[in-house]
Amino acid sequence: MAITVTDEIEKKSLLIGYKWNINKRSLKAFAKKSGAGDGGGGYMAISFKEEFEDDPYMAVELGIDINQFPDNQVLLNxxxxxxxxxENLYLNFDEFYAYLVEVVNERIAETPSDKAEYEHLLSEVKTALGL
Structure with a gap:
C-alpha cells in the first residue's frame, strides 16, 4: 500500500523525477483531465479523480479511497x-498548473520553436482545471 507524501523534500524529488514525462502528449491528456505516465514503465503516473471513478479497480489497486480524493487535485503515484x-503525492490544481508552467518553460527554453504550441496546450490545461 502506498504512503502519502507530505515531506517537502520528497515532494520536490518526485516532481523532479516526473518532469521528464511532461511533453506535448501528456499536456494533451491533462487538457482532457486524463492522466499520463512514464511511457509504459509503470513507475510514475499522474491521475485525476475521474479516472478512479471510471475504473474503481485502479483505486483499490493503489489503495485510494475516492471519497477522500478531492475533485480539485491530481495524484502522482x-x-x-x-x-x-x-508513494502517493496529491497536488491541488493550482500547484499542479504552476508545476506544469515551470516545466513547460524549460521545454520552451530547449526548443523555442515550440513555444506557441506549448502555450496553447497550457491554456487548454488551465481551462480544463477551471483556473
Missing part, C-alpha cells in the same frame, strides 16, 4: 525504483 517505496 510513484513506485520503486522511481521512489523508495510506493
Amino acid at each position: 510513484a513506485a520503486p525504483p522511481a521512489a523508495p517505496v510506493e
